Amino acid sequence: MTGGGSTGRMPTWKERENNKRRERRRRAIAAKIYTGLRAQGNFKLPKHCDNNEVLKALCAEAGWIVEEDGTTYRKGCKRPTGSEIGGTPPNISA
Numbered sequence: 001m002t003g004g005g006s007t008g009r010m011p012t013w014k015e016r017e018n019n020k021r022r023e024r025r026r027r028a029i030a031a032k033i034y035t036g037l038r039a040q041g042n043f044k045l046p047k048h049c050d051n052n053e054v055l056k057a058l059c060a061e062a063g064w065i066v067e068e069d070g071t072t073y074r075k076g077c078k079r080p081t082g083s084e085i086g087g088t089p090p091n092i093s094a
Contacts, residue, residue, distance in 0.1 A: 011019070034054065037043045043057045056066045066072050073079060 030051070034045055034049060037054065037057070038045055041061070043054075043061075045053060045057060059066045059072060063075050064072055065075055067079075071079065
């Protein structure tokens, strides 16, 4: 036995090339979307932004508030409590 630990399957050359091509295409499409949002939607996005920043900007435009912890709610509504976010509804019996 070799002492390298548990190693996964090594992707083939063709799989690696396909993955590179797919990732390059995904980044190019995302860059075009970000450019369009900056130009047409007047979004203040940094040059190298991630999907979370874009979603926050779109939520704000649609009238939603997104807090740092990911809690999302409509403007003008109260912040949901912990039981409303992840708890079970009170009318369900065991």
